[in-house]
Amino acid sequence: MNQEILWLSWTGLHLTPWKLVGLTGALMFGLRWLVQLIASHRAGRPVIPRLFWYMSLIGSLMALSYFLLSAKQDVVGVLQNLLPAFTAAYSLFLDIRNGHKSQPAP
Structure with missing residues (x-):
């Protein structure tokens, strides 16, 4: 998984499967704020939807696996x-234990 992906060499970047895992994790971790912004905008108040936590966990674990493996x-x-x-x-x-469900904006 540390070998360069040759068919992506036209990009000029040295990309490996692990680097793609890490980049995808970082992108997912960053995009969670967009999810939170949209949910808050729709609700008209600050809201953290469950998707935010899923994206946080998956993004962190993907980036963590890149740095570890x-x-x-x-x-x-x-x-x-x-x-x-x-x-x-x-x-x-x-969030799951308390049965929180995102409420639609009024």
């Missing part, structure tokens, strides 16, 4: 993604 082996990246993964998992657990 790829040739990168970067402790800074591991620490940077470890706490958000636990936080998102716990928040998602609480």
Whole structure:
């Protein structure tokens, strides 16, 4: 998984499967704010939908796996993604346990 993806070499970027996993995780982690913004706009108040926590958890775990399992082996990246993964998992657990459902805007 650390070998360059040759059919993407036309981009000029050195992309490996692990790097794509890490980039996808970072993109998902970042786009969760867009989900939160849209949900809050629709509700007319600050709202954190369940999708936000799923995106946080999946994005953190994907980025964490890149820093742990790829040739990168970067402790800074591991620490940077470890706490958000636990936080998102716990928040998602609480959200599911309490039966929270997103309410549509009035």
